[in-house]
Amino acid sequence: MQSNQIWDIQHECMSREELEQLQLERLQATLNRVYKNVPCYRTKFNERGIVPEDVSSLSDLSKLPFTTKEDLRLNYPYGMFAVPLREVVRIHSSSGTTGKPTVVGYTKNDLKMWSNLVARFMTAAGVTHDDVVQIAFGYGMFTGAFGLHYGSETIGAAVIPMSGGNSDKQIMIMQDYRSTALVCTPSYAITLADLIEKQGIDPLTLSLKVGLFGGEPWSEAMRSEIEARLNISATDNYGLSEVIGPGVAGECSIKEGMHIAEDAFIAEIIDPETCEVLPPGSVGELVLTTISKEAFPMIRYRTRDITTLDYASCKCGRTFARMKKTMGRTDDMLIIKGVNVFPSQIEEVLVAIEGCEPHYQLVVDRKGALDVLEVCIEVRENIFFDEMKKQRAFLDMVGKRIDSVLGVGVTVKLVEPNSIPRHEGKAQRVIDKRVA
Numbered sequence: 099m100q101s102n103q104i105w106d107i108q109h110e111c112m113s114r115e116e117l118e119q120l121q122l123e124r125l126q127a128t129l130n131r132v133y134k135n136v137p138c139y140r141t142k143f144n145e146r147g148i149v150p151e152d153v154s155s156l157s158d159l160s161k162l163p164f165t166t167k168e169d170l171r172l173n174y175p176y177g178m179f180a181v182p183l184r185e186v187v188r189i190h191s192s193s194g195t196t197g198k199p200t201v202v203g204y205t206k207n208d209l210k211m212w213s214n215l216v217a218r219f220m221t222a223a224g225v226t227h228d229d230v231v232q233i234a235f236g237y238g239m240f241t242g243a244f245g246l247h248y249g250s251e252t253i254g255a256a257v258i259p260m261s262g263g264n265s266d267k268q269i270m271i272m273q274d275y276r277s278t279a280l281v282c283t284p285s286y287a288i289t290l291a292d293l294i295e296k297q298g299i300d301p302l303t304l305s306l307k308v309g310l311f312g313g314e315p316w317s318e319a320m321r322s323e324i325e326a327r328l329n330i331s332a333t334d335n336y337g338l339s340e341v342i343g344p345g346v347a348g349e350c351s352i353k354e355g356m357h358i359a360e361d362a363f364i365a366e367i368i369d370p371e372t373c374e375v376l377p378p379g380s381v382g383e384l385v386l387t388t389i390s391k392e393a394f395p396m397i398r399y400r401t402r403d404i405t406t407l408d409y410a411s412c413k414c415g416r417t418f419a420r421m422k423k424t425m426g427r428t429d430d431m432l433i434i435k436g437v438n439v440f441p442s443q444i445e446e447v448l449v450a451i452e453g454c455e456p457h458y459q460l461v462v463d464r465k466g467a468l469d470v471l472e473v474c475i476e477v478r479e480n481i482f483f484d485e486m487k488k489q490r491a492f493l494d495m496v497g498k499r500i501d502s503v504l505g506v507g508v509t510v511k512l513v514e515p516n517s518i519p520r521h522e523g524k525a526q527r528v529i530d531k532r533v534a
């Protein structure tokens with residue numbers, strides 16, 4: 099291991115017993131702090147008749163109330179901060195699309211801790227101080243770019259703070275500056291791969307080795323496509339601004355789930371309907387508690403992301419539990435004719451079909467009392483301009499494959515190549531006309 103790489107064996111490879119002891123100590127300190135400094139937590143704890151001293155084991159966590167986006171909204175902008183504003187050195191916000199964004203803050207120590215967490219997962223993905231990291235996440239209120247920027251600097255890699263968009267220039271820089279690591283959303287990686295292909299550039303002539311992607315859900319099929327088209331190893335990284343941003347969980351080079359930084363966060367899986375904590379291995383909503391943040395601690399934050407945790411040891415030697423790729427969010431789960439549908443299930447089918455581009459959009463509407471789901475897909479030009487009979491057969495085949503996975507009929511529509519809007523950041527996959 100090279101000197102600047104951040105493989106924190108003392109924490110990342112801890113035995114579960116030691117880890118749980120550390121988590122409990124850090125949890126208790128966090129609870130004391132929020133009870134004292136954040137009126138929202140004090141009121142909620144009081145309503146349940148709980149004081150921080152009642153938490154004497156990790157299982158007592160389940161006695162504590164959840165925190166939701168609604169709490170953050172009610173305390174907008176600074177009501178959930180646990181330190182005075184003069185100790186805050188950075189403010190970011192969530193990428194929420196409705197209402198006011200959530201405001202989050204970091205102290206100097208928080209920024210240091212955050213940089214370290216990101217440096218750890220970047221190291222796990224194979225980034226070293228020899229790398230040239232092209233950051234194509236948008237700089238600004240979004241946490242993605244700054245998080246990976248600090249992580250790269252901590253490792254000692256050279257950062258190119260390109261920001262999102264300006265795709266032609268991204269490719270020019272990638273070629274001229276010999277970028278070895280690409281950081282962006284997976285959908286933007288596809289957009290760049292399309293452009294590289296269009297410009298007739300052979301990916302083997304680029305210097306890219308690894309891609310660190312995240313910020314939105316993506317399927318294994320999409321990973322394979324990105325790896326093949328950019329000739330890189332692609333890892334998945336998960337996080338959310340309310341909890342810290344990127345740095346919550348990231349894949350190691352084994353790529354069998356994202357290691358959660360359990361020395362900084364306690365993860366639980368709950369049933370989103372009953373809010374009961376589910377046993378290890380269950381699929382449900384991820385709930386996160388921060389245990390080492392100063393400015394903006396979160397107690398039992400309901401992420402709305404659906405996943406499952408694996409506590410088995412990983413071949414890389416890290417002992418932190420691994421979360422599977424998220425299946426979707428409780429709030430973007432579509433209910434079509436009573437069946438629960440996640441966009442990721444449809445993506446998995448589409449990307450595996452020869453001729454389908456990984457650009458798609460789901461349009462949900464209501465006809466009378468019935469929900470209808472239209473899957474708009476871009477296809478290669480040869481299919482789009484094919485004769486009607488062949489096109490119909492293709493549509494039938496795609497429809498049947500989706501039907502067999504979802505158990506619900508959908509309408510498949512071909513749209514012109516390049517007609518689905520490309521996003522520089524997170525892709526917008528669903529248009530729900532029922533809520534318009």
Ligand code: DLL
Binds near residue numbers: 193242314343
């Ligand atoms: O997206 C933080 C981040 C930036 C993570 C860059 C990784 C890389 P927010 O904008 O607050 O923060 O959005 C958080 O995005 O609750 C998930 O629904 C989704 N999300 C983030 N990463 C992943 C991922 C950042 N790897 C919300 N897979 C989260 C699936 C993801 N969904």
